[in-house]
Amino acid sequence: MTDLTQLTIAEACDGLTKKTFSAADLTQAYLAAMEKGRKLNAYVLETPEKAVAMAAASDARIARGEAGPLEGIPIGVKDLFCTKDVRTTACSNILANFVPPYESTVTSNLWRDGAVMLGKLNNDEFAMGSSNETSCFPTPINPWRRQGSNAGVGPGGIDGTPLVPGGSSGGSSAAVAAMLCAGATATDTGGSIRQPAALTGTVGIKPTYGRVSRWGIVAFASSLDQAGPIARDVKDAAMLLRTFAGADAKDTTCVDREVPDYAAAVGKSIKGMTIGIPREYRIDGMPEEIQKLWDDGAQILKEAGANIVEISLPHTKYALPAYYIVAPAEASSNLARYDGVRYGLREPGKDIVDLYEKTRAKGFGKEVRRRIMIGTYVLSAGYYDAYYVRAQKLRTLIKQDFEQAYASGVDAILTPATPSAAFGIGEKGSADPVEMYLQDIFTVTVNMAGLPGIAVPAGLDPQGLPLGLQLIGRAFDEETLFSVASVIEKAKGRFPVSDRWWG
Amino acid sequence: MSVDQATVRRIAHLARIAVTDEEVPHLQDELNAILAFVEQLNEVDVSNVEPMTSVTPMAMKKRQDVVSDGGIADLIVANAPEREGHFFAVPKVVE
Numbered sequence: 001m002t003d004l005t006q007l008t009i010a011e012a013c014d015g016l017t018k019k020t021f022s023a024a025d026l027t028q029a030y031l032a033a034m035e036k037g038r039k040l041n042a043y044v045l046e047t048p049e050k051a052v053a054m055a056a057a058s059d060a061r062i063a064r065g066e067a068g069p070l071e072g073i074p075i076g077v078k079d080l081f082c083t084k085d086v087r088t089t090a091c092s093n094i095l096a097n098f099v100p101p102y103e104s105t106v107t108s109n110l111w112r113d114g115a116v117m118l119g120k121l122n123n124d125e126f127a128m129g130s131s132n133e134t135s136c137f138p139t140p141i142n143p144w145r146r147q148g149s150n151a152g153v154g155p156g157g158i159d160g161t162p163l164v165p166g167g168s169s170g171g172s173s174a175a176v177a178a179m180l181c182a183g184a185t186a187t188d189t190g191g192s193i194r195q196p197a198a199l200t201g202t203v204g205i206k207p208t209y210g211r212v213s214r215w216g217i218v219a220f221a222s223s224l225d226q227a228g229p230i231a232r233d234v235k236d237a238a239m240l241l242r243t244f245a246g247a248d249a250k251d252t253t254c255v256d257r258e259v260p261d262y263a264a265a266v267g268k269s270i271k272g273m274t275i276g277i278p279r280e281y282r283i284d285g286m287p288e289e290i291q292k293l294w295d296d297g298a299q300i301l302k303e304a305g306a307n308i309v310e311i312s313l314p315h316t317k318y319a320l321p322a323y324y325i326v327a328p329a330e331a332s333s334n335l336a337r338y339d340g341v342r343y344g345l346r347e348p349g350k351d352i353v354d355l356y357e358k359t360r361a362k363g364f365g366k367e368v369r370r371r372i373m374i375g376t377y378v379l380s381a382g383y384y385d386a387y388y389v390r391a392q393k394l395r396t397l398i399k400q401d402f403e404q405a406y407a408s409g410v411d412a413i414l415t416p417a418t419p420s421a422a423f424g425i426g427e428k429g430s431a432d433p434v435e436m437y438l439q440d441i442f443t444v445t446v447n448m449a450g451l452p453g454i455a456v457p458a459g460l461d462p463q464g465l466p467l468g469l470q471l472i473g474r475a476f477d478e479e480t481l482f483s484v485a486s487v488i489e490k491a492k493g494r495f496p497v498s499d500r501w502w503g
Numbered sequence: 504m505s506v507d508q509a510t511v512r513r514i515a516h517l518a519r520i521a522v523t524d525e526e527v528p529h530l531q532d533e534l535n536a537i538l539a540f541v542e543q544l545n546e547v548d549v550s551n552v553e554p555m556t557s558v559t560p561m562a563m564k565k566r567q568d569v570v571s572d573g574g575i576a577d578l579i580v581a582n583a584p585e586r587e588g589h590f591f592a593v594p595k596v597v598e
Contacts, residue, residue: 101578210559223558252564321541332518339519341591343582352596353519361521369520373530374537376518377506386504390544392554397547399555433533434540450558475559 004029005179009073009236010263012182016062016072023058023072027051027116030074034118034180036503041140042165042175044079045087046119054116061114070243071114076181078172079120080127081107081227082216086117090218091135092125094338094345094363104216105248106185106227113243118181122171125365126335127192127220130439132170133425134367140170142200142422143178143497147464161424163465166196166439172230173200177497183231183240187217189224190323191418191443194455197230198417198468201457201495203237203485204230206443208475209450210255212241213248221330222253224323224447233494234456234486238262241478257476265479266486271305275484276410280316281442283419289467290416293459297414297469300491301484311410313401318394319445324437325378325391326448331368332375338363370433399449406474412484415442417455417468442470452478456485457495466495504542505535 004026007015015021031048051074058072082088082100089095103111111117124134133139142163149161165174169186173196176184186193188206197204205228212227219225229240242263247256277298282291298308340346340359347362349355364372378387405413419441429436446453452475455468469488473481506514511531515522522530576589585592 098582101575101581208559210561223555249564249566253559253561255559255561256564315547318544318547321544324537324541325544336519340584341593344584346584349594352594354521355594356519357516357521360519364520370530370533370537372518372520373511373514374534377510377514377534377538380514380517383504387541389554390549391541392556393549393552394544394547395555396552397549432536434536437540 005033008232009070009182009239012073013071017067023055023062023116024052026072027055027074030118030181037178037180039141039502040143040174040178040180041138042122042171042178042180043076043119044089044091044122044137044171047086047117050086051116051118054111058114058116068112068114070110070239072116073114073182074116074118075110076118076121076172076175076184077107078123078169078185078187080123080187080218081185082218083107083117083120086120088120088218089136090126091123091137092363092365092368093136094360096136096345098343102216105213105250106217106244109243109246110185115243121175121184124168124170125368126218126331127168127187127189128331128367128371129167130191130195130436131164131423131425131428132167133164134365136365139425140165140174141425142174143502144200144422144465145499145501163422164199164425166199166422168192169196169204169230173197173202173204176200176202176230176232178502183229183236185227186230187225187227188447189220189327190447191440193228193230194443194453194468194470195418195439197455198457199422199466201466201497202230202232203234203454203456204228205237205241205454205478205481206446206452207241207245207478208452210253211452211476211478212244213246213251213254215248215250219334221327222334223330224327226447232496234482234489235263235266237454238266238482260479262478262482265482268483269305270301270484270487273306273411273480273484274409275301275306275308276311276405276413277308278311278313278316278413278415280313281415283441287420289461290419293467293469294414294416297458297488300488301414304487309410311405311408311413313405313445315394315397315401316445319398319448320437320441322391322394322398323440323444323448324374325387326395328371328375329379329388330375332372332379335368335372367433395448398445402449402451402472411474412480413472415470415472417442417470421461421463421465421467446472451475452481454481454485456488458488458492504538506531506538
């Protein structure tokens with residue numbers, strides 16, 4: 001039998017339906033792959049007993065002819081999604097022992113549709129980061145290596161410079177790329193689905209704000225956070241999103257809107273569509289390979305019958321600075337709940353304030369403390385109008401830029417997903433936090449405007465590392481993104497890791 | 504705008520995060536780097552712009568104002584670092 005972990009979700013569903021193999025076989029194949037792949041640090045908690053029991057239940061449902069749309073498909077869950085009776089840490093010491101007595105809506109939907117949980121995946125602490133280096137667990141490692149790199153050959157693990165899998169959903173991207181799960185849940189506040197997908201040759205979609213329920217997901221910045229999948233190809237991402245999406249009474253920002261059959265949009269003709277190329281994304285010092293990737297992408301869409309037009313999104317350059325006001329402000333408010341009283345870590349203090357201060361100093365990592373403090377400052381008396389209100393006004397302008405482009409007839413916008421390929425662990429942001437923040441320069445506008453965006457792999461850089469393109473759509477038009485992304489995928493092929501050096 | 508060390512300590516206290524004397528100068532540099540980065544927003548004339556208050560325009564969902572859940576005190580205190588029965592325990596706050 002072929003290695004079952006090589007199958008896409010669509011292929012695995014087909015094999016399960018035809019009874020070529022069982023859900024138990026499929027889950028066992030992944031559990032074995034996870035064991036061999038432990039040095040990648042993708043999982044922070046494996047749940048093999050749960051996986052085996054869920055797979056057995058799937059086999060029983062398949063036998064009764066009651067299979068759900070994702071029946072028996074093994075999934076990894078970002079450790080930001082609360083899972084009932086399974087430790088959920090947000091990869092922070094402050095939640096090191098937190099065991100939720102409830103299940104997030106997204107994971108509930110997955111189990112409702114028959115998916116199997118393999119375990120919890122690494123992420124940046126509270127999803128704050130672009131390299132997964134802020135996790136309280138060991139940094140996950142990108143299964144891709146620079147050409148000629150000897151990473152992984154040294155005794156006991158890694159020699160040379162291992163690469164980051166992006167962040168904040170770095171465990172998700174590493175696990176999907178290394179085939180340690182068939183697909184993964186992820187979240188995106190400024191690029192945390194699309195950037196890790198681009199850095200690992202996988203597909204990631206951040207849906208429109210309100211498309212997917214945020215209930216039961218550890219909150220970072222509530223007006224920007226949105227959950228979505230990371231998958232091996234466009235069709236798998238579409239299948240997963242159909243399960244993720246849907247109305248939820250527990251999240252007032254989640255829309256009551258029918259969920260389309262996204263997979264039906266994959267492979268559809270894009271003839272006659274208009275694709276916008278925003279000139280403001282042509283940033284100073286853009287590497288040649290990124291420019292070429294972008295030009296090639298436009299050429300592919302042109303050959304598929306789309307009209308390519310240059311557009312202007314004049315407030316693009318202000319998206320990232322405005323984000324670094326809005327996101328920390330919301331984070332400082334959301335993270336006020338970690339007080340050492342109701343759940344999570346507690347450090348004793350001489351009085352209640354001392355207890356709060358010691359608990360939060362010990363429980364939060366450096367980047368999280370920094371962002372809470374920036375957020376506290378921009379919301380403090382005397383600075384609120386100068387910073388927070390101004391940033392929210394910029395958000396209005398950024399959103400209007402997109403609305404004008406779509407009103408002029410643009411169906412989707414093509415941009416690079418990231419300014420570079422994967423970088424080495426420890427290479428960025430140690431001196432100046434802004435250096436790391438620039439990773440999200442192409443993705444953050446989409447969160448500020450609440451729009452959907454997909455990252456699809458489209459080529460390799462001179463070091464042999466994957467690069468991704470981003471497509472930005474109209475609000476609630478994820479289907480167009482799947483159609484256009486599948487044209488790029490068809491032209492460029494998929495980007496599986498060929499060298500499985502880890503085991 | 505930039506922050507001095509006294510402001511760093513004041514922000515830390517507002518955020519209820521203890522900082523050591525050694526951390527203050529580093530935090531001051533890092534916060535000032537971020538504040539310098541966001542300074543460019545001042546280039547834009549926003550005098551006639553409404554701040555964004557809703558990401559996706561939609562009518563706020565409403566529900567009946569009734570008790571719809573409850574009776575789960577055990578679950579609510581299950582993760583408490585210190586508790587007494589169904590109460591969260593904290594150091595004495597009222598003399």
